[in-house]
Amino acid sequence: MKTLLLTSALVLSAGMVMAESHAKTVRLGTEGAYAPFNFINDQGEVDGFERELGDELCKRAELTCEWVTNDWDSIIPNLVSGNYDVIIAGMSITDERDEVIDFTQNYTPPSNSAYMALSDDVDIMGGVIAAQTGTIQAAHVAETGATLVEFATPDETIAAVQNGEADAVMADHDYLKPFVAESDGEFTFVGDFVPLGGGVGMGLRESDTELRDKFDAAIQSMKDDGTLNPLIIKWFGEDALTY
Numbered sequence: 001m002k003t004l005l006l007t008s009a010l011v012l013s014a015g016m017v018m019a020e021s022h023a024k025t026v027r028l029g030t031e032g033a034y035a036p037f038n039f040i041n042d043q044g045e046v047d048g049f050e051r052e053l054g055d056e057l058c059k060r061a062e063l064t065c066e067w068v069t070n071d072w073d074s075i076i077p078n079l080v081s082g083n084y085d086v087i088i089a090g091m092s093i094t095d096e097r098d099e100v101i102d103f104t105q106n107y108t109p110p111s112n113s114a115y116m117a118l119s120d121d122v123d124i125m126g127g128v129i130a131a132q133t134g135t136i137q138a139a140h141v142a143e144t145g146a147t148l149v150e151f152a153t154p155d156e157t158i159a160a161v162q163n164g165e166a167d168a169v170m171a172d173h174d175y176l177k178p179f180v181a182e183s184d185g186e187f188t189f190v191g192d193f194v195p196l197g198g199g200v201g202m203g204l205r206e207s208d209t210e211l212r213d214k215f216d217a218a219i220q221s222m223k224d225d226g227t228l229n230p231l232i233i234k235w236f237g238e239d240a241l242t243y
Contacts (some may be wrong), residue, residue, distance in 0.1 A: 006156035029084035032069040036235040037090035060218040092197030106199025117168035127167035130157040137170040
């Protein structure tokens, strides 16, 4: 009888653990400051390409998800320490980051980075270039002959060019494109586009292989059924790189 009761208790306990695991809310961490990938809208909510994409991926993976925001410069440490479960924040897949965290397959193709300035005669190889801390663009500038100045937020990199603190800013072309298009001639692209990174993917703790596989399958399903490309075009324009 004691054995039967113990066995029943163990089965019940295991079932509760499985139910709790299944019902666990997956926390999606983003910056909320890198439009059109992610930004905070007028209602104070996370919005943008990755909000729409993330909600769809959670639906396909049959996961209950919630959104949290985190500053870019600590976004990987706070993932590793457990403050959220996934990074979905315009993060390019790189070998250096892959040594610390794990990635899904990319959900945007490898795209171009660009330099933006107030005039097209800026010396981007020898001048002062602004970039956001911890980005692939900051790493690239550091390897050129230019002087790198780093800022915590992308908005600060733009302001540095406007106030003369930097000669140009380097960032994702998709991020800079609206500034050039809407600036009435204030901003211009300088030099050639620079291909960097392996596309943008979701970052996860290396131990969360099951969760990674669920999101990986969801991303692949959107590529396979043709729903990912229209979403990319919706947020990045007709000239955006697609699959």
